[in-house]
Amino acid sequence: MSEPIIRLTYASRATFKTAQQGVESEVARILLQSRRNNPKHAIGGVLHVADGHFFQCLEGKRTRVNDTFSRIASDPRHQDVQILSLEPVTERMFGQWSMKYSAAEKNLDALLKRYGFESFDPFRFNQDMITEFLQACASNKDPMANVGDNQPVAANDSPRPWWKRLLKRG
Numbered sequence: 267m268s269e270p271i272i273r274l275t276y277a278s279r280a281t282f283k284t285a286q287q288g289v290e291s292e293v294a295r296i297l298l299q300s301r302r303n304n305p306k307h308a309i310g311g312v313l314h315v316a317d318g319h320f321f322q323c324l325e326g327k328r329t330r331v332n333d334t335f336s337r338i339a340s341d342p343r344h345q346d347v348q349i350l351s352l353e354p355v356t357e358r359m360f361g362q363w364s365m366k367y368s369a370a371e372k373n374l375d376a377l378l379k380r381y382g383f384e385s386f387d388p389f390r391f392n393q394d395m396i397t398e399f400l401q402a403c404a405s406n407k408d409p410m411a412n413v414g415d416n417q418p419v420a421a422n423d424s425p426r427p428w429w430k431r432l433l434k435r436g
């Protein structure tokens with residue numbers, strides 16, 4: 267049986283000053299690195315940055331997500347890295363993205379307000395909020411879509427049957 271897909275969501279604090287408006291150049295660099303590396307491991311996900319916090323979701327095969335997360339967790343550009351949720355999933359939410367960038371949008375502000383948040387503090391998110399926030403990120407546009415080479419990753423989940431692989435070779 268092939269390895270299940272897992273969804274890992276974590277929060278952390280940026281060690282540099284994050285932009286109030288627009289995107290800090292360090293974040294653009296992180297997106298470039300993610301979009302270069304993640305497709306090699308069939309990892310997808312989303313990154314949201316606001317009020318000095320990172321919120322990131324990684325989807326992919328367990329061992330691949332573990333390896334990538336270990337690398338990310340030791341990155342000096344953030345600290346206090348804390349896993350918020352880790353679950354096996356049957357379907358990816360971000361299969362079309364090697365790393366989607368989620369910007370501040372009205373629907374995300376409304377969601378935070380509804381849960382009584384004055385600023386973006388993912389360390390205080392409960393499970394319902396994590397799910398709702400991810401769903402909202404999935405439906406928003408990515409203003410950084412043309413940074414680097416974003417690639418859909420879901421296609422790698424189901425290996426082609428042996429007879430299709432043979433056909434491809436011919």
Ligand SMILES: Cc1cc2nc3c(=O)[nH]c(=O)nc-3n(C[C@H](O)[C@H](O)[C@H](O)COP(=O)(O)O)c2cc1C
Pocket residue numbers: 296299300301303304313320322334337338339340341343344365
């Ligand atoms: C908040 C945050 C999120 C990151 N997300 C990813 C990611 O999804 N994939 C990735 O390969 N690197 C990510 N990185 C960068 C890694 O920590 C690391 O610098 C990078 O993978 C090294 O890759 P390179 O050797 O190709 O430069 C992230 C870093 C930070 C601070």
